[in-house]
Every structure is written in structure tokens, then in C-alpha cells.
Amino acid sequence: MRVAVVGAGRMGAAMAIRLRESGAEVVVYNRTRDKAVATGAAIAGTAREAAASADTVLVSLADDAAVLGAYSGPDGVVAGLRAGTVVVETSTIDPDTVRRAAELVGERGAVLLDAPVSGSVPLVQQGQLTFMVGGPAADLDRVRPALDLLAKQVFHVGQVGSGAVVKLAVNTVVHALNQALSEALVLAERAGVPRTTTYEVLANSAVAAPFVAYKRAAFERPEQAPVAFSLDLVAKDLGLIRQLAERVGAEMPQSAVTRETVVAAVAAGLGAADMAALSTYLAS
Structure with missing residues (x-):
């Protein structure tokens, strides 16, 4: 599987490393390039480039402003999406922000799963996270091979926004x-x-x-x-x-x-x- 990770903070970097070490092909984009390089994964120059290279795009950012900024603009995640791509939004953000991001993703014929996580960096390293996922169950099934490398438990909790x-x-x-x-x-x-x-x-x-x-x-x-x-x-x-x-x-x-x-x-x-x-x- 080929997974793009947008955001190489503590959790994003740990997830990228875990995915790579578990056999996935991983490309990472982070505004601070050094943090992306430290994951040992392939590096994308923009969020658009990262999103265009994968069927699953995992986003892990600090707050609502960072998320909306990463999705928007000519070099943003949305600009790189292909029809059928699944975006897994793991950031802890406002449910309304998740729904807005889902609308932007949907305009490209892609789908967003609202999938924040419970757990710390050590739990990422052990593949023991808990995902709380909002969105279509069929699309969750499509990305389970990636999530199962990171998670002990994956809960489907309802529609987009429910995860948040x-x-x-x-x-x-x-x-x-x-x-x-x-x-x-x-x-x-x-x-x-x-x-x-x-x-x-x-x-x-x-x-x-x-x-x-x-x-x-x-x-x-x-x-x-x-x-x-x-x-x-x-x-x-x-x-x-x-x-x-x-x-x-x-x-x-x-x-x-x-x-x-x-x-x-x-x-x-x-x-x-x-x-x-x-x-x-x-x-x-």
C-alpha cells in the first residue's frame, strides 16, 4: 500500500515511521522539511504532491487552522486528490472543521474519513492506537489495511464529524x-x-x-x-x-x-x- 502522511509532528512522524517499518510505501510532507526527513520515508515538496502519490492520505496536524491551511490552495491536499482517494483525518479538531474539510475533499470525487486517535507516541510505535472513525463504512474497509498497522482498535462511530x-x-x-x-x-x-x-x-x-x-x-x-x-x-x-x-x-x-x-x-x-x-x- 502507498500512504501519504501530511504532518510530521510527534504523532504524524511516529505513524509514518510505524507504517514504513511495517511494509507500507510512505511519502511524507511537512512544512518543516527536517521533520519529514527524520521519518526515513520519501519526501514530498508540497501537500499536493504527497496527496497525488497515494490512495490513502493520512493527515495529522496541530489545530483547525493548520488543517484548513493544509487542505486549501494550489499546493494543498485537495488540489492533489484523485477520484477515489481516501483521506484519513486524524487531527483533534472541531467537528465543524472536519465537515468543512470533507466537503472540500468531496468536490474532488475523493472521500474523507474523520478518524482521530486515542493514544501516545509509544502506543503508535506498538501499533496500539484506538481510532474513532466517522464516515462511510465501505471507505473505512478500504483503508483498514493501513489503520490495522497502527491500531489495536478501530471504532466506526457514525457519520463524518462523529469521530471528532x-x-x-x-x-x-x-x-x-x-x-x-x-x-x-x-x-x-x-x-x-x-x-x-x-x-x-x-x-x-x-x-x-x-x-x-x-x-x-x-x-x-x-x-x-x-x-x-x-x-x-x-x-x-x-x-x-x-x-x-x-x-x-x-x-x-x-x-x-x-x-x-x-x-x-x-x-x-x-x-x-x-x-x-x-x-x-x-x-x-
């Missing part, structure tokens, strides 16, 4: 858990119990979600662990969650408190730090 909705619901829980874990560790430390002791108990208790296991190093050794999900992106997610909640009339009091804390941590200079640095902010 479910991803924001999942991240509502992830970000609340990150804050609850941060608060618990700070509480125990202030009361004289070492962080590692508390974490050992949490990791073997009723709250031992997969998140607790794979974030352990980031919480216990923050100065050594690589950044997997930065706090500025957490703030972006929580803003999207608030927008969707306001649009549909959902009350989200816990999410609102989490967002206030994260925004304050970013304002304190921790935006580029891993999300586990929320515990550093709360301990300060």
Missing part, C-alpha cells in the same frame, strides 16, 4: 484524569508520602487506567521523560471541548475547572512541557 465528537469526549476524561492524578500526587507529597510510593499504589488500584500506566515515567521523572502531549495542546483541546459544549448546550463544570488550571499552567510558562507537568504547576 467522540475524540473530544474521550479527551474530556483524559484531561480530567491528568488533573486528578496531579492533584493526588501533590496532596500525598505535601502530607509526607513520596510520589513514587503513591504512584505504585495508584497504578495497582481501582483507578489504574491505561493512562496511569503509560504516564508513570512522566509523573515520576519529569526531567527525563520526553514530551508526549504538551500542555499548550491540552489547552487547545479543552477550548474545543468548551466550544462544542456551548454549541450543543452541555453542562461541563469539571472540564471548565480543568481548563482554568491548564490555561494558568500555560501562562506560567509550562506550555511546551508534557501534560504531566500540571503536577509541577500545582506543587509550585
Whole structure:
């Protein structure tokens, strides 16, 4: 299979490497060429060139503006699409942005699947991501060979836009858990119990979600662990969650408190730090 990857950030680069190492032919486009080169895949000079070279185009970008910018213009993804190409949009963005991108893709006779992922870079490397896919089931079947190289689970959740909705619901829980874990560790430390002791108990208790296991190093050794999900992106997610909640009339009091804390941590200079640095902010 030949897959184009547009966006070589942490997740996009990891997916490109995983696909290439699993036997797929991969071409990568990224605005910063060095990041694309680091994947070891073939390099495209533009998003249009990348899209034109593949039957499956996987997009992984930071936010709504980056996504719409990548799709648009003479050198954008849409300009390179052929009829029948399937675009797999994995970015965490507003459902309305997904639907707008799907319209642009559809004008070329191609199709967009709304397919954000749950998981971190280590889970990409292990092929253990979870995909939440909105769009036609028949088109999902066409790209399953590529997704199965990356994923432990692929859920078809409805029409285009549904994937983005479910991803924001999942991240509502992830970000609340990150804050609850941060608060618990700070509480125990202030009361004289070492962080590692508390974490050992949490990791073997009723709250031992997969998140607790794979974030352990980031919480216990923050100065050594690589950044997997930065706090500025957490703030972006929580803003999207608030927008969707306001649009549909959902009350989200816990999410609102989490967002206030994260925004304050970013304002304190921790935006580029891993999300586990929320515990550093709360301990300060």
C-alpha cells in the first residue's frame, strides 16, 4: 500500500515511521522539511504532491487552522486528490472543521474519513492506537489495511464529524484524569508520602487506567521523560471541548475547572512541557 502522511509532528512522524517499518510505501510532507526527513520515508515538496502519490492520505496536524491551511490552495491536499482517494483525518479538531474539510475533499470525487486517535507516541510505535472513525463504512474497509498497522482498535462511530465528537469526549476524561492524578500526587507529597510510593499504589488500584500506566515515567521523572502531549495542546483541546459544549448546550463544570488550571499552567510558562507537568504547576 502507498500512504501519504501530511504532518510530521510527534504523532504524524511516529505513524509514518510505524507504517514504513511495517511494509507500507510512505511519502511524507511537512512544512518543516527536517521533520519529514527524520521519518526515513520519501519526501514530498508540497501537500499536493504527497496527496497525488497515494490512495490513502493520512493527515495529522496541530489545530483547525493548520488543517484548513493544509487542505486549501494550489499546493494543498485537495488540489492533489484523485477520484477515489481516501483521506484519513486524524487531527483533534472541531467537528465543524472536519465537515468543512470533507466537503472540500468531496468536490474532488475523493472521500474523507474523520478518524482521530486515542493514544501516545509509544502506543503508535506498538501499533496500539484506538481510532474513532466517522464516515462511510465501505471507505473505512478500504483503508483498514493501513489503520490495522497502527491500531489495536478501530471504532466506526457514525457519520463524518462523529469521530471528532467522540475524540473530544474521550479527551474530556483524559484531561480530567491528568488533573486528578496531579492533584493526588501533590496532596500525598505535601502530607509526607513520596510520589513514587503513591504512584505504585495508584497504578495497582481501582483507578489504574491505561493512562496511569503509560504516564508513570512522566509523573515520576519529569526531567527525563520526553514530551508526549504538551500542555499548550491540552489547552487547545479543552477550548474545543468548551466550544462544542456551548454549541450543543452541555453542562461541563469539571472540564471548565480543568481548563482554568491548564490555561494558568500555560501562562506560567509550562506550555511546551508534557501534560504531566500540571503536577509541577500545582506543587509550585
